[in-house]
Amino acid sequence: GQNIDQPTEMTATEGAIVQINCTYQTSGFNGLFWYQQHAGEAPTFLSYNVLDGLEEKGRFSSFLSRSKGYSYLLLKELQMKDSASYLCAVRSSGGSYIPTFGRGTSLIVHP
Amino acid sequence: DSGVTQTPKHLITATGQRVTLRCSPRSGDLSVYWYQQSLDQGLQFLIQYYNGEERAKGNILERFSAQQFPDLHSELNLSSLELGDSALYFCASSTQDSNQPQHFGDGTRLSIL
Numbered sequence: 001g002q003n004i005d006q007p008t009e010m011t012a013t014e015g016a017i018v019q020i021n022c023t024y025q026t027s028g029f030n031g032l033f034w035y036q037q038h039a040g041e042a043p044t045f046l047s048y049n050v051l052d053g054l055e056e057k058g059r060f061s062s063f064l065s066r067s068k069g070y071s072y073l074l075l076k077e078l079q080m081k082d083s084a085s086y087l088c089a090v091r092s093s094g095g096s097y098i099p100t101f102g103r104g105t106s107l108i109v110h111p
Numbered sequence: 112d113s114g115v116t117q118t119p120k121h122l123i124t125a126t127g128q129r130v131t132l133r134c135s136p137r138s139g140d141l142s143v144y145w146y147q148q149s150l151d152q153g154l155q156f157l158i159q160y161y162n163g164e165e166r167a168k169g170n171i172l173e174r175f176s177a178q179q180f181p182d183l184h185s186e187l188n189l190s191s192l193e194l195g196d197s198a199l200y201f202c203a204s205s206t207q208d209s210n211q212p213q214h215f216g217d218g219t220r221l222s223i224l
Binding site for chain 1: 142144146156159205207212213216218
């Protein structure tokens, strides 16, 4: 099976930078996704990492270290609308390609 | 707009009843996934269909069943409903390429009274 760990809640100030960590244990790693989910809404895709390193996409970047079973999502120039839950999802090798989701990190951005 | 359509958006019913949730995947996606999300739980995978065939099962109760039709839309049937079944039910679709993300519908909020 898989074990995915994320902090439950984080707070940050508008305009600042925040890093949301995700650690995982899995056999046969085959990719890691980050999703954003506003309360009561659908998760929306943010980033995908399968190789080690940093993937940058505008204000959001995601980093992966497969040897450490570790990823982080970096959010820069925080805006109030970034207040949401951030879900880390790990896909393992196999025929079904189904990612397992962590419980999510609730990010609160305050003025 | 993810391109995944779920109906209904809200459903209120009583214990012991049966409901059907419907999902239309994004155009071109052959895989459909069903997830349950309760207030204190993460997204729990229930079941996956690929091109009409069941592909994988997760934590799906025996009271729950699903199917995918030839036009690729899918239905999730929940029966003998209990208070604990109250949750958001999401449908997601994807291609089979492993580096492609799942795209989620807006969900059906099920409330059991």
